[in-house]
Amino acid sequence: MLFYILLCLVHVGLPCHITITGNNNVSCSTELEMKVKELESKVKSNALKTKVEELKNRTEVIESKNIDLEMKVRELERKVQSNALKAKIDELKERIEIIESQNKGSCGKKNLAFKKTCGQSSFHSIHKCDKAVDGDLNNFIHTQIVMKNGAWQGESYPYWWVDLKSSCLIKKIRIYNRKDCCGNRLRNAEVTIGNSLSSMKLCGYYKGPAANGEIVNISCREPKVARYVKVMIKEKTIEETVVNFAEVEVFS
Template sequence: MGSRRMFFVSWTGLLGLALLVSRGEGQSCLPGVQVVPNLARGRPAFQSSTYQHPKSLVAGKAVDGNCNGNLDGAGSCTHTNGDMEPWWYVDLGDEYAIFAVVIKNRGECCGDRIRGAEIHVGDFVAENSKFNPLCGTIADTSLGSISTIHCNGLRGRFVSVNIPNRNDALTLCEVEVYGMKVEDRCR
């Protein structure tokens, strides 16, 4: 019954996304694409540390709706210190079936810092959500790249970006999360 319900949730979620796309609701960092509302926008976000900079590069900058990838000019990106396994996560406030996570990379410098970053989705915030199920890994590190990671309905309240096994800074210029509310009728 669980897999049948997940199949139903996945297809109904995709149908809902398609209907809203056709009506032109929502905005995305993807040029010319209209999508359903971004679940992460304006939600509480956290990161392993915050690099000291005049623009205040706090975790919430990745969910502010500003897709500008110029860290110094727009100041709408996050930036950690050079941490061992840096991390960032957003609390969606409730459980959702996540279909896609869109990540905007920095545009004017240091695009390779996001190489190998893992996107996790789940209900556990312990260990910065890095042990939640893996949705995918970022491969495109070109300056200003926009990576769309398909999560196929993974359920969770927290979406995290973690760089495993490396001492580096993590910079995110926007993180968008798309999915639908999970209604568990079996409770």
């Protein structure tokens, strides 16, 4: 063993730290090598600390995002609950209105649209909206129309509406088609009702096309309390797409 130690000292030629293990193995490290190893150990330790700090920062970021997400989820849940509560309140109000309307019978059995305020998407010549609520079946309303390339061109989704002035339980709408011509223009007609023109619900739908002078009765699938009635031709194409019926009656 002494031989190996001496050999190590002679070979290195530098101050040497001699280590003898339990298995009689001899290792010889110079002071420089020891410092290098110490430095490597510190570098590894610093790298480990950096990695730990990095993981801590990432954990904090994730936890912060989780907190934000939980807050957003709770806020969304509150909104959903609020909307659900609002919808329930609106439903109860509508039921109360229906019951009151049925009990009071304030709307009666007469035509509720007669001589009431009305409007339409556009008009052609003298054929304005009031022609559909004047009780005269010999005139008619008419939205815009022009002759172009040999065909009559109207507008996309033309409509007509009437304000009943009070909320009533609407059950049926009767449309009297124009008598003299063009009855087939009454087609794909959607009838909606509501307490404002911005919150209308479907009453019924007429596929058509209708004939000249035909009377179209549309019963609401689910009668509702409403103040406004609207008739729209649900067609995007503009060829022959106009509203030009003679009269509209509304019944409770």
